[in-house]
Amino acid sequence: MSDGSERTPDESGGHGADGKGGRKDPSTNEGSRFDRLPATAADRTVEGRATREEAVGWWVERFGLDAERFAGHTFWEKGSGKIWAFADDVDSPAELEGLGMTFLRTRQEHWKPTTDAVQRFGRGARRNxxxxxxxxxxxxxxxxxxxxxxxxxxxxxxxxxxxxxxxxxxxxxxxxxxxxxxxxxxxxxxxx
Structure with a gap:
Protein backbone atom coordinates (compact mmCIF):
# COMPACT_ATOMS: atom_id res chain seq x y z
CA MET A 1 0.00 0.00 0.00
CA SER A 2 1.35 3.40 -0.97
CA ASP A 3 1.78 6.23 1.51
CA GLY A 4 0.89 8.68 -1.25
CA SER A 5 4.44 9.92 -1.86
CA GLU A 6 5.90 9.37 -5.30
CA ARG A 7 9.58 8.43 -5.60
CA THR A 8 10.89 9.46 -8.99
CA PRO A 9 14.24 8.44 -10.39
CA ASP A 10 16.91 11.09 -10.74
CA GLU A 11 18.79 11.64 -14.02
CA SER A 12 21.02 8.61 -13.44
CA GLY A 13 18.01 6.30 -13.41
CA GLY A 14 18.22 5.67 -9.68
CA HIS A 15 17.08 7.54 -6.63
CA GLY A 16 19.14 10.46 -5.36
CA ALA A 17 21.04 10.49 -2.09
CA ASP A 18 18.02 12.00 -0.37
CA GLY A 19 15.92 8.95 -1.35
CA LYS A 20 13.33 11.18 -2.99
CA GLY A 21 14.81 11.41 -6.44
CA GLY A 22 16.68 14.68 -5.83
CA ARG A 23 20.19 15.17 -7.16
CA LYS A 24 23.04 14.19 -4.90
CA ASP A 25 24.68 17.02 -3.01
CA PRO A 26 27.35 18.54 -5.31
CA SER A 27 29.27 19.86 -2.29
CA THR A 28 30.14 16.32 -1.20
CA ASN A 29 32.48 13.77 -2.68
CA GLU A 30 30.51 10.84 -4.12
CA GLY A 31 32.35 7.66 -5.02
CA SER A 32 29.77 6.78 -7.67
CA ARG A 33 30.07 9.90 -9.81
CA PHE A 34 32.63 12.01 -11.62
CA ASP A 35 32.85 15.65 -10.56
CA ARG A 36 34.87 18.13 -12.60
CA LEU A 37 37.84 19.55 -10.75
CA PRO A 38 37.32 23.22 -9.96
CA ALA A 39 39.57 25.55 -11.92
CA THR A 40 41.14 27.18 -8.85
CA ALA A 41 40.96 27.00 -5.06
CA ALA A 42 38.50 29.90 -5.10
CA ASP A 43 36.10 27.68 -7.09
CA ARG A 44 36.41 24.66 -4.74
CA THR A 45 33.15 23.46 -3.12
CA VAL A 46 34.34 20.05 -1.85
CA GLU A 47 36.89 20.18 0.94
CA GLY A 48 40.13 18.44 -0.01
CA ARG A 49 39.37 18.21 -3.73
CA ALA A 50 42.31 19.09 -5.94
CA THR A 51 41.86 21.87 -8.48
CA ARG A 52 42.76 21.79 -12.16
CA GLU A 53 45.40 24.42 -11.42
CA GLU A 54 46.94 22.24 -8.68
CA ALA A 55 46.82 19.00 -10.72
CA VAL A 56 48.40 20.49 -13.84
CA GLY A 57 50.80 22.54 -11.69
CA TRP A 58 51.98 19.37 -9.95
CA TRP A 59 52.97 17.81 -13.31
CA VAL A 60 54.66 21.04 -14.41
CA GLU A 61 56.61 21.37 -11.14
CA ARG A 62 57.48 17.70 -10.63
CA PHE A 63 58.35 16.74 -14.21
CA GLY A 64 59.04 20.03 -15.99
CA LEU A 65 56.22 19.52 -18.47
CA ASP A 66 54.63 22.41 -20.33
CA ALA A 67 51.13 23.19 -19.02
CA GLU A 68 49.94 23.37 -22.64
CA ARG A 69 50.41 19.60 -22.81
CA PHE A 70 47.15 19.32 -20.84
CA ALA A 71 45.13 21.78 -22.94
CA GLY A 72 41.95 20.26 -24.29
CA HIS A 73 41.59 17.92 -21.31
CA THR A 74 39.08 18.15 -18.51
CA PHE A 75 39.90 16.68 -15.11
CA TRP A 76 37.53 14.79 -12.85
CA GLU A 77 37.50 13.23 -9.40
CA LYS A 78 35.68 9.97 -8.74
CA GLY A 79 35.97 8.55 -5.28
CA SER A 80 38.44 9.96 -2.85
CA GLY A 81 41.36 11.46 -4.72
CA LYS A 82 41.27 9.42 -7.93
CA ILE A 83 41.71 12.01 -10.68
CA TRP A 84 40.83 11.20 -14.29
CA ALA A 85 41.80 13.07 -17.49
CA PHE A 86 39.33 13.26 -20.36
CA ALA A 87 40.15 14.65 -23.81
CA ASP A 88 36.70 16.17 -24.17
CA ASP A 89 33.99 17.62 -21.97
CA VAL A 90 30.67 16.48 -20.51
CA ASP A 91 28.28 17.98 -17.99
CA SER A 92 29.29 17.74 -14.35
CA PRO A 93 28.51 15.72 -12.33
CA ALA A 94 28.53 12.58 -14.49
CA GLU A 95 27.45 9.18 -13.21
CA LEU A 96 29.51 6.84 -15.37
CA GLU A 97 31.80 3.89 -14.75
CA GLY A 98 34.81 5.41 -16.54
CA LEU A 99 35.74 8.70 -18.16
CA GLY A 100 39.03 8.99 -20.02
CA MET A 101 42.05 7.65 -18.11
CA THR A 102 43.16 7.60 -14.52
CA PHE A 103 45.63 10.44 -14.14
CA LEU A 104 46.71 11.14 -10.59
CA ARG A 105 46.06 9.96 -7.03
CA THR A 106 45.59 12.80 -4.56
CA ARG A 107 44.25 12.99 -0.98
CA GLN A 108 47.33 11.23 0.33
CA GLU A 109 50.64 12.55 1.64
CA HIS A 110 52.42 12.29 -1.73
CA TRP A 111 50.49 12.60 -4.97
CA LYS A 112 51.08 9.69 -7.33
CA PRO A 113 50.88 9.78 -11.13
CA THR A 114 49.41 6.76 -12.90
CA THR A 115 51.16 4.57 -15.44
CA ASP A 116 48.62 5.56 -18.11
CA ALA A 117 49.19 9.27 -17.48
CA VAL A 118 52.99 8.94 -17.50
CA GLN A 119 52.85 7.04 -20.80
CA ARG A 120 50.40 9.57 -22.31
CA PHE A 121 51.76 12.87 -20.96
CA GLY A 122 55.31 12.09 -19.79
CA ARG A 123 57.10 12.40 -23.12
CA GLY A 124 59.15 15.57 -23.03
CA ALA A 125 59.49 15.68 -19.24
CA ARG A 126 62.61 17.60 -18.25
CA ARG A 127 62.85 16.66 -14.56
CA ASN A 128 62.63 13.53 -12.45
Missing part, protein backbone atom coordinates in the same frame (compact mmCIF):
# COMPACT_ATOMS: atom_id res chain seq x y z
CA UNK A 129 63.01 11.14 -15.37
CA UNK A 130 65.28 8.17 -14.78
CA UNK A 131 66.45 6.60 -18.05
CA UNK A 132 66.93 2.86 -17.62
CA UNK A 133 69.29 0.68 -19.60
CA UNK A 134 67.88 -2.40 -21.38
CA UNK A 135 68.24 -4.81 -18.43
CA UNK A 136 66.87 -2.27 -15.93
CA UNK A 137 63.91 -1.57 -18.23
CA UNK A 138 63.13 -5.30 -18.51
CA UNK A 139 63.30 -5.67 -14.70
CA UNK A 140 61.09 -2.60 -14.26
CA UNK A 141 58.47 -4.07 -16.63
CA UNK A 142 58.51 -7.29 -14.58
CA UNK A 143 57.64 -5.20 -11.51
CA UNK A 144 61.04 -5.57 -9.87
CA UNK A 145 63.11 -3.15 -7.83
CA UNK A 146 66.30 -1.95 -9.52
CA UNK A 147 69.21 0.26 -8.51
CA UNK A 148 69.80 2.57 -11.45
CA UNK A 149 72.33 5.35 -11.40
CA UNK A 150 70.34 8.34 -10.12
CA UNK A 151 71.32 11.39 -8.10
CA UNK A 152 68.08 13.37 -8.33
CA UNK A 153 64.97 13.69 -6.19
CA UNK A 154 63.45 10.90 -4.20
CA UNK A 155 59.79 10.06 -4.68
CA UNK A 156 57.77 9.25 -7.77
CA UNK A 157 59.77 9.38 -10.99
CA UNK A 158 59.08 8.72 -14.63
CA UNK A 159 60.93 5.55 -15.57
CA UNK A 160 61.93 5.71 -19.23
CA UNK A 161 64.05 3.89 -21.79
CA UNK A 162 65.73 5.07 -24.99
CA UNK A 163 64.10 3.49 -28.04
CA UNK A 164 65.03 4.38 -31.62
CA UNK A 165 66.86 7.51 -30.49
CA UNK A 166 64.03 8.87 -28.33
CA UNK A 167 63.41 8.58 -24.59
CA UNK A 168 60.03 6.96 -24.04
CA UNK A 169 58.22 6.80 -20.70
CA UNK A 170 57.58 3.26 -19.43
CA UNK A 171 55.80 3.94 -16.15
CA UNK A 172 56.01 5.21 -12.60
CA UNK A 173 58.83 4.30 -10.25
CA UNK A 174 59.21 5.14 -6.58
CA UNK A 175 62.82 6.05 -5.80
CA UNK A 176 63.82 5.60 -2.16
CA UNK A 177 67.12 4.75 -0.44
CA UNK A 178 69.06 4.18 -3.66
CA UNK A 179 66.56 1.89 -5.35
CA UNK A 180 63.78 2.30 -7.88
CA UNK A 181 60.65 0.38 -6.96
CA UNK A 182 58.57 -0.40 -10.01
CA UNK A 183 54.95 0.73 -9.69
CA UNK A 184 53.94 -1.16 -12.84
CA UNK A 185 50.44 -2.55 -12.19
CA UNK A 186 50.45 -6.35 -11.88
CA UNK A 187 48.16 -6.79 -14.87
CA UNK A 188 50.58 -4.82 -17.06
CA UNK A 189 53.83 -6.41 -15.97
CA UNK A 190 55.65 -8.17 -18.80
CA UNK A 191 58.52 -10.57 -19.27
CA UNK A 192 60.61 -9.37 -22.21
Missing amino acids: VVVLDAEEARAFLRGETTDPEWDGDWGYLIAAHEIAGAVEPIGVGLYLYGELRSQMPKGRQREL
Whole structure:
Protein backbone atom coordinates (compact mmCIF):
# COMPACT_ATOMS: atom_id res chain seq x y z
CA MET A 1 0.00 0.00 0.00
CA SER A 2 1.35 3.40 -0.97
CA ASP A 3 1.78 6.23 1.51
CA GLY A 4 0.89 8.68 -1.25
CA SER A 5 4.44 9.92 -1.86
CA GLU A 6 5.90 9.37 -5.30
CA ARG A 7 9.58 8.43 -5.60
CA THR A 8 10.89 9.46 -8.99
CA PRO A 9 14.24 8.44 -10.39
CA ASP A 10 16.91 11.09 -10.74
CA GLU A 11 18.79 11.64 -14.02
CA SER A 12 21.02 8.61 -13.44
CA GLY A 13 18.01 6.30 -13.41
CA GLY A 14 18.22 5.67 -9.68
CA HIS A 15 17.08 7.54 -6.63
CA GLY A 16 19.14 10.46 -5.36
CA ALA A 17 21.04 10.49 -2.09
CA ASP A 18 18.02 12.00 -0.37
CA GLY A 19 15.92 8.95 -1.35
CA LYS A 20 13.33 11.18 -2.99
CA GLY A 21 14.81 11.41 -6.44
CA GLY A 22 16.68 14.68 -5.83
CA ARG A 23 20.19 15.17 -7.16
CA LYS A 24 23.04 14.19 -4.90
CA ASP A 25 24.68 17.02 -3.01
CA PRO A 26 27.35 18.54 -5.31
CA SER A 27 29.27 19.86 -2.29
CA THR A 28 30.14 16.32 -1.20
CA ASN A 29 32.48 13.77 -2.68
CA GLU A 30 30.51 10.84 -4.12
CA GLY A 31 32.35 7.66 -5.02
CA SER A 32 29.77 6.78 -7.67
CA ARG A 33 30.07 9.90 -9.81
CA PHE A 34 32.63 12.01 -11.62
CA ASP A 35 32.85 15.65 -10.56
CA ARG A 36 34.87 18.13 -12.60
CA LEU A 37 37.84 19.55 -10.75
CA PRO A 38 37.32 23.22 -9.96
CA ALA A 39 39.57 25.55 -11.92
CA THR A 40 41.14 27.18 -8.85
CA ALA A 41 40.96 27.00 -5.06
CA ALA A 42 38.50 29.90 -5.10
CA ASP A 43 36.10 27.68 -7.09
CA ARG A 44 36.41 24.66 -4.74
CA THR A 45 33.15 23.46 -3.12
CA VAL A 46 34.34 20.05 -1.85
CA GLU A 47 36.89 20.18 0.94
CA GLY A 48 40.13 18.44 -0.01
CA ARG A 49 39.37 18.21 -3.73
CA ALA A 50 42.31 19.09 -5.94
CA THR A 51 41.86 21.87 -8.48
CA ARG A 52 42.76 21.79 -12.16
CA GLU A 53 45.40 24.42 -11.42
CA GLU A 54 46.94 22.24 -8.68
CA ALA A 55 46.82 19.00 -10.72
CA VAL A 56 48.40 20.49 -13.84
CA GLY A 57 50.80 22.54 -11.69
CA TRP A 58 51.98 19.37 -9.95
CA TRP A 59 52.97 17.81 -13.31
CA VAL A 60 54.66 21.04 -14.41
CA GLU A 61 56.61 21.37 -11.14
CA ARG A 62 57.48 17.70 -10.63
CA PHE A 63 58.35 16.74 -14.21
CA GLY A 64 59.04 20.03 -15.99
CA LEU A 65 56.22 19.52 -18.47
CA ASP A 66 54.63 22.41 -20.33
CA ALA A 67 51.13 23.19 -19.02
CA GLU A 68 49.94 23.37 -22.64
CA ARG A 69 50.41 19.60 -22.81
CA PHE A 70 47.15 19.32 -20.84
CA ALA A 71 45.13 21.78 -22.94
CA GLY A 72 41.95 20.26 -24.29
CA HIS A 73 41.59 17.92 -21.31
CA THR A 74 39.08 18.15 -18.51
CA PHE A 75 39.90 16.68 -15.11
CA TRP A 76 37.53 14.79 -12.85
CA GLU A 77 37.50 13.23 -9.40
CA LYS A 78 35.68 9.97 -8.74
CA GLY A 79 35.97 8.55 -5.28
CA SER A 80 38.44 9.96 -2.85
CA GLY A 81 41.36 11.46 -4.72
CA LYS A 82 41.27 9.42 -7.93
CA ILE A 83 41.71 12.01 -10.68
CA TRP A 84 40.83 11.20 -14.29
CA ALA A 85 41.80 13.07 -17.49
CA PHE A 86 39.33 13.26 -20.36
CA ALA A 87 40.15 14.65 -23.81
CA ASP A 88 36.70 16.17 -24.17
CA ASP A 89 33.99 17.62 -21.97
CA VAL A 90 30.67 16.48 -20.51
CA ASP A 91 28.28 17.98 -17.99
CA SER A 92 29.29 17.74 -14.35
CA PRO A 93 28.51 15.72 -12.33
CA ALA A 94 28.53 12.58 -14.49
CA GLU A 95 27.45 9.18 -13.21
CA LEU A 96 29.51 6.84 -15.37
CA GLU A 97 31.80 3.89 -14.75
CA GLY A 98 34.81 5.41 -16.54
CA LEU A 99 35.74 8.70 -18.16
CA GLY A 100 39.03 8.99 -20.02
CA MET A 101 42.05 7.65 -18.11
CA THR A 102 43.16 7.60 -14.52
CA PHE A 103 45.63 10.44 -14.14
CA LEU A 104 46.71 11.14 -10.59
CA ARG A 105 46.06 9.96 -7.03
CA THR A 106 45.59 12.80 -4.56
CA ARG A 107 44.25 12.99 -0.98
CA GLN A 108 47.33 11.23 0.33
CA GLU A 109 50.64 12.55 1.64
CA HIS A 110 52.42 12.29 -1.73
CA TRP A 111 50.49 12.60 -4.97
CA LYS A 112 51.08 9.69 -7.33
CA PRO A 113 50.88 9.78 -11.13
CA THR A 114 49.41 6.76 -12.90
CA THR A 115 51.16 4.57 -15.44
CA ASP A 116 48.62 5.56 -18.11
CA ALA A 117 49.19 9.27 -17.48
CA VAL A 118 52.99 8.94 -17.50
CA GLN A 119 52.85 7.04 -20.80
CA ARG A 120 50.40 9.57 -22.31
CA PHE A 121 51.76 12.87 -20.96
CA GLY A 122 55.31 12.09 -19.79
CA ARG A 123 57.10 12.40 -23.12
CA GLY A 124 59.15 15.57 -23.03
CA ALA A 125 59.49 15.68 -19.24
CA ARG A 126 62.61 17.60 -18.25
CA ARG A 127 62.85 16.66 -14.56
CA ASN A 128 62.63 13.53 -12.45
CA VAL A 129 63.01 11.14 -15.37
CA VAL A 130 65.28 8.17 -14.78
CA VAL A 131 66.45 6.60 -18.05
CA LEU A 132 66.93 2.86 -17.62
CA ASP A 133 69.29 0.68 -19.60
CA ALA A 134 67.88 -2.40 -21.38
CA GLU A 135 68.24 -4.81 -18.43
CA GLU A 136 66.87 -2.27 -15.93
CA ALA A 137 63.91 -1.57 -18.23
CA ARG A 138 63.13 -5.30 -18.51
CA ALA A 139 63.30 -5.67 -14.70
CA PHE A 140 61.09 -2.60 -14.26
CA LEU A 141 58.47 -4.07 -16.63
CA ARG A 142 58.51 -7.29 -14.58
CA GLY A 143 57.64 -5.20 -11.51
CA GLU A 144 61.04 -5.57 -9.87
CA THR A 145 63.11 -3.15 -7.83
CA THR A 146 66.30 -1.95 -9.52
CA ASP A 147 69.21 0.26 -8.51
CA PRO A 148 69.80 2.57 -11.45
CA GLU A 149 72.33 5.35 -11.40
CA TRP A 150 70.34 8.34 -10.12
CA ASP A 151 71.32 11.39 -8.10
CA GLY A 152 68.08 13.37 -8.33
CA ASP A 153 64.97 13.69 -6.19
CA TRP A 154 63.45 10.90 -4.20
CA GLY A 155 59.79 10.06 -4.68
CA TYR A 156 57.77 9.25 -7.77
CA LEU A 157 59.77 9.38 -10.99
CA ILE A 158 59.08 8.72 -14.63
CA ALA A 159 60.93 5.55 -15.57
CA ALA A 160 61.93 5.71 -19.23
CA HIS A 161 64.05 3.89 -21.79
CA GLU A 162 65.73 5.07 -24.99
CA ILE A 163 64.10 3.49 -28.04
CA ALA A 164 65.03 4.38 -31.62
CA GLY A 165 66.86 7.51 -30.49
CA ALA A 166 64.03 8.87 -28.33
CA VAL A 167 63.41 8.58 -24.59
CA GLU A 168 60.03 6.96 -24.04
CA PRO A 169 58.22 6.80 -20.70
CA ILE A 170 57.58 3.26 -19.43
CA GLY A 171 55.80 3.94 -16.15
CA VAL A 172 56.01 5.21 -12.60
CA GLY A 173 58.83 4.30 -10.25
CA LEU A 174 59.21 5.14 -6.58
CA TYR A 175 62.82 6.05 -5.80
CA LEU A 176 63.82 5.60 -2.16
CA TYR A 177 67.12 4.75 -0.44
CA GLY A 178 69.06 4.18 -3.66
CA GLU A 179 66.56 1.89 -5.35
CA LEU A 180 63.78 2.30 -7.88
CA ARG A 181 60.65 0.38 -6.96
CA SER A 182 58.57 -0.40 -10.01
CA GLN A 183 54.95 0.73 -9.69
CA MET A 184 53.94 -1.16 -12.84
CA PRO A 185 50.44 -2.55 -12.19
CA LYS A 186 50.45 -6.35 -11.88
CA GLY A 187 48.16 -6.79 -14.87
CA ARG A 188 50.58 -4.82 -17.06
CA GLN A 189 53.83 -6.41 -15.97
CA ARG A 190 55.65 -8.17 -18.80
CA GLU A 191 58.52 -10.57 -19.27
CA LEU A 192 60.61 -9.37 -22.21
